[in-house]
Amino acid sequence: MVHLRFKNTSLVLYPITKQKHLTVSTTAEKEAKRAKKEAKRQSQKSQKAAEKSSNALDGMTNTGRRTSSVTAQITRQARRFSTAIAPTLTKIEAVHILQKLDEVRVKMNDVAQLQGAIEHYVLRNSAQFDPVELDIINKEGFRIMQASVYPDEIVLQEGSKKICEVTLIDTEDTSSLLKIKHPVSGMTVYELRELGGTILIQTNTDELKGARVMTQTSGLSSLFLNCGCAFSKETWSVLTQDKIMASVRPNRSFWSENEIKVSSKELEGFSNNQFQIDWDPNCENELRLISLVFGIGQMVRVAFPQLFHIVKEFRQRNQ
Structure with a gap:
């Protein structure tokens, strides 16, 4: 710094470099403060962004938990529903009318229906026919x-109530005689398979374990067949644990059309060339139904082989 004194006047001169130095220092301080504020502002923004991101992740986690909770609830409800409904779709309801009967027979309602099916097959080579x-x-x-x-199945009904569906032919399994299916789900509940001369009754449960159908023939049955009193020399017995619970045999009479009788116990006696038939009180409802369906199947196979041939032809054409 230089002082110049004049009369009544004084002048102070400052070096230019010093003034410049002070100006640069002040500017640097301001820039440093501004940079510090900017860094603080950026830090605050970063912190807020991190908080928002954390909140978003928490929200996603909560949503995932809610989704998982809803899925688990739906799964539990579906399991409860299946537990309540599945037995009704895999098991045929009991046919109470069979428990009240001493005897049942199977006969054709109208022979004209069978004749129409045969004529339709012979004249037009068609396996389609109206129900018999x-x-x-x-x-x-x-x-x-x-x-x-x-042509493709047999439907058993009690009035307007559908009891079951029956399939007589399985083109992929020749040992299968018939399948009894649920009327709603179509699931096979019972299946009769012929193995080594014995017809085994298979089911989706173990309730009928060991149940089977045995075939018997006798000289008396052959005599009835030769005399025209019967259309088959064979009779069938349904057994559980070596005890006869039901019997299926052709009707033996000069005056009756082809019929199948179903019973649970055979009596040694005749009445008008027919076996007297009684239900065994210990025969379960399932065996009664299976015996009845087996009798219906044998009615088609043995009593009316022409109808069975048309049904078999239909299955082979549509396999």
Whole structure:
């Protein structure tokens, strides 16, 4: 710094470099403060962004938890629903009318229906036909149930109630005689398979374990067949643990049409060239139904082989 004194006047001169130095220092301080504030502002922004990101992740986690909770709830409800509904779709309801009967017979409702199916097949080479009705009657002759034979299946009904569906032919398994299916789900509940001369009854449960159908023939049956009193020399017995619970045999009479009788116990006696038939009180409802369906199947196979041939031809054409 230089002082110049004049009369009544004084002048102070400052070096230019010093002034410049002070100006640069002040500017640097301001820039440093501004940079510090900017860094603080950026830090605050970063912190807020991190908080938002954390909140978003928490929200996603909560949503995932809620989704998992809803899925688990739906799974539990579906499990409860299946536990309540599945037994009704895999098991056929009991047919209570069979428990009240001493005897049932299977006979054709109208022979004209069979003749129409045969003519349609012979003249037009068609395996399609209108249903052939079979009546299930009691010993007084009143119809209690009805079976409708279609080209692809047999439908058993009690009035308007559908009891089950029956398939006679399995083109992929020749040992299968028939399958009894649930009327709603179509699932096979019972299956009869012929193995080594014995017909085994298979089911999706173990309730009928060991149940089977045995075939018997006798000289007397052959005599009835030769005399025209019967259309088959074979009879069939349904057994559980070596005890006969039901019997299926052709009707033996000069005056009756082809019929199948179903019973649970055979008596040694004749009445008008027919076996007297009684239900065994210990025979379960499932075995009664299986015996009845087996009798219907044998009615188609043995009593009316022409109808069975058309049904078999339909299955082979549509396999």
